Amino acid sequence: MRFLFALTLTIIMTTSTVLAEDMTWIVEIDGDPDQIAEKIKRDYPFLEVLYTYDTLLQAVAIKGAQDDIKDLHQETWVNDYDRAQSYESPAIQNQSSSLPDDLPNYQVESTDATGEGIKVGVIDTGIDYTHPDLSAQYQGGFDVIDFDEDPMESTTKDGMPTNHGTHVAGIIAANGDMEGVAPNASIYGYRALGPGGVGTSAHVLAALEQAVKDDMNIINLSLGTNINSPDTPLSKAVNQAFDLGHLIVVASGNSGPEDWTVSTPATAQKAITVGAGYTDQSQATIEVFDGKSIPVRQMPQSGPWPIEERFPYQYKMETNGTTNLQGKILMANKKDKSYTKLITEAIKTEAEALMIVTNEDPNDWTATPTTMPVIVITQEEADRLRKHETWIETSTQPIEDGIAEFSARGPVTSDWTIKPDLLAPGVNVMSTIPGGYANFQGTSMAAPYVTGVLALLKQNQPNATPEELKQQLLSHATPFNQDSRPSEAGSGWLDVQSLFDSTYYIESNKLQFGYHQADQPSKTQSITVHNTGEEPLDISWNIPKRHEHINWELPLSETIPAHSEKTFPIQAHFHKKFKKKGVHEGYLSLELDSESVNLPYLIVGQAADYPRINAEIAVEPFAEDEAMLTYYVADSLKALSIDVYDASFNHVQTITKQPDVSSGKHEEKVDISQWSSGLYYVMVQANDGEQTFDQSIEFHRP
Structure with missing residues (x-):
């Protein structure tokens, strides 16, 4: 095969x-x-x-x-x-x-x-x-x-x-x-x-x-x-x-x-x-004699898991792909190998499929497209399978x-x-x-x-x-x-x-209210409904699902004449406690000639778990004793400190310590002339006035 x-x-x-x-x-x-x-x-x-x-x-x-x-x-x-x-x-x-x-x-x-x-x-x-x-x-x-x-x-x-x-x-x-x-x-x-x-x-x-x-x-x-x-x-x-x-x-x-x-x-x-x-x-599961089935977590862009036949399996890969496993499923430990390397070796065995056993998050994969069926299971699931089964049998249920x-x-x-x-x-x-x-x-x-x-x-x-x-x-x-x-x-x-x-479309149908500032009691977004048909278009608004921290002010029902358009404001009123919440999102709905239409909305609160700062560092091309630290700040910060530690976590250098950092892209040149070759950790700590956020980056000094 x-x-x-x-x-x-x-x-x-x-x-x-x-x-x-x-x-x-x-x-x-x-x-x-x-x-x-x-x-x-x-x-x-x-x-x-x-x-x-x-x-x-x-x-x-x-x-x-x-x-x-x-x-x-x-x-x-x-x-x-x-x-x-x-x-x-x-x-x-x-x-x-x-x-x-x-x-x-x-x-x-x-x-x-x-x-x-x-x-x-x-x-x-x-x-x-x-x-x-x-x-x-x-x-x-x-x-x-x-x-x-x-x-x-x-x-x-x-x-x-x-x-x-x-x-x-x-x-x-x-x-x-x-x-x-x-x-x-x-x-x-x-x-x-x-x-x-x-x-x-x-x-x-x-x-x-x-x-x-x-x-x-x-x-x-x-x-x-x-x-x-x-x-x-x-x-x-x-x-x-x-x-x-x-x-x-x-x-x-x-x-x-x-x-x-x-x-x-x-x-x-x-x-x-x-x-x-x-x-x-359909959802495929592997049946196990103990009654607890194993979900088939199929790797993106891999071949469909075999669901019509029973196959024996062989655990581990002792021969780095030289053994012929045609007619069998290979079960291999990920350990320190990449998904790409495991799949490459599995292909050489001509196995029917590959089951990758990992102690990592089984859903945290790197997509490696292949027509070979590839799934990921946990170590616990592999142990149960080996204890109770010598063949792999898959069943499916509609999902x-x-x-x-x-x-x-x-x-x-x-x-x-x-x-x-x-x-x-x-x-x-x-x-x-x-x-x-x-x-x-x-x-x-x-x-x-x-x-x-x-x-x-x-x-x-x-x-x-x-x-x-x-x-x-x-x-x-x-x-x-x-x-x-x-x-x-x-x-x-x-x-x-x-x-x-259809004979209509909605301009600006995504209600993107953006980031909510503490002093903003309300925000308004507008949509424009275009009637492209020959008949009038009736519009009515459905009562939105109750929201603990938002009151919606929606337009009145109306009829749009043929070949015309109408703009409608949509206002969100925020409660005082809104800022303590994270991302608020959902759908508002309206009826266009009795056809239900959903408008996605999203508002970001101050407590949202978005990455406040995303940093990367590399040796600066303009001088071999310099590195460039680039960091993207999603929203303004009240304080930022960036420190460097060696592989033993001894403090080496403070790159920056500053208040009031604006949003956007920032760069800092770092003098690394006194650093010896080896591994360092760049520790980023940011504060937005209410919460502190950390990021750690590994850096290898050539």
Whole structure:
């Protein structure tokens, strides 16, 4: 049995760096980027100008050794600079070209649109445009890795092969044995991640600029970092691309289920950020003789767990993958191995599936896409299984519609935006890969579904602006149940039938009240209801669920004439004790011609558990005896202290101790000339006047 070991888009963040390594920086500038690039080439001969950006940002991407960059930041034309974030993914192995028995058809039945005439850009690992289901729809693109017009997925001759972009493209517009959501849309590939899925935010930004210059109607980015902040070069570029007339769809990320985990560029306010949900699914459990079943916690983007057959299992992996386990399930201890390494070794055994035993949180995984079924169990569960069973037997029970455990949650720190914007199918999604098809899951699969739906909507409304189409999309998403939260579901599950049948949409349907100041007795947000139909539209408001600390003042019932619009203010009155609470969120509902519509709202109280400060430190490229500490402050602080301790927790240095720190990005240069090589701990302590918050960062002095 052969398995496909697929691509994962995982940001690799490090607090140390090697001085001899070349690094890439995105430098935002004043002036013409091409002229600045020529100046850099002339005055800094050992620096390489990788890209110039003149559409979404005024910036250049440069690469070079630290010593060669040391004077660049002193130039008067430098506004800001950010280290390019690095992406890395495992290789694809043992690719299968077998045809599944039942290939999907994702076309939307409630519209005749097929995406005809709509240009969709896929910024990813490239596209296998020779795939028979994609060849007719593929129309071109660009490769920012090799800097040519051939954005083919990496193959074995390039190094580690990839397949993620081909899977994404198939969901959008496959047109063959499998049919995507918009099978007649024109697909353009922008390869921003090379062999093994390796690239940087500089590559992604270059691809986004090129897609905008090529006038893509819709651009899909199924990738991200682990930074929950709206203030990064890529997030700013996404917002600018939207303002220039391009719909931008971004996967929220696979770092859920904790709050505040949605990451840039999905944090960009104007991005359509998509989380992963599921419907018509079932919960699989492993039966144990003691009567206590074990839940099947399937790793995101792995193959479906075998549920129709009983298989024997073998515990541990003594041979590092050299034993043939065909017809058996492998149970292996994680210990100090990475998920990627365990899966790589398991694939070599040709086992039917892999059970990873861990003492860590069994839901705290790193997504490593593969067609091999992979689940995670606890040590206690493994001990019970080994005591009572020699075979693995799985049963299934239907489960309610819901949000995927791995789907990253919001909201966004600093600007308190509700993210994700909505949910779409992201669990067990079949699509194209080089040489065949594979079943993946992840928010990477949910985003292209929404991209395909937008292609249909754009075909029907060619003159509609991105903002109008975005608001229509969000107006026709519905929370799964009363327990859904906007910070995990946004407006809810996309209802495509309602979207194409409807004669209304709501502008500013997300009620983002932001951060509540103690002296604010009330806040007001407004929505505008657009009646696009031929008949008057009756509007009435449902009485909201009683809230202990908020009184709602809602509009009166009204009728909107055909082809007109009406703006309604919605006011929240806060009790005095409100500030002591955390994040307040939920849904207000109204009736539009007896159709119930939900409006997500979110208010952040002073006691909310958002990350007050997010810090990182790295050796400064401008001088080897300096490090740069960068920290993002979500809201103003009354006090901040940052201290350094050695590996034995002896105090080494106080970096800063200051009162009244403003929100936003801050940087501190740290003199490390007296530090010996080794491990240090940077301890951050922040106080907002009521609570104290701590963060610890490991730092390795080269």
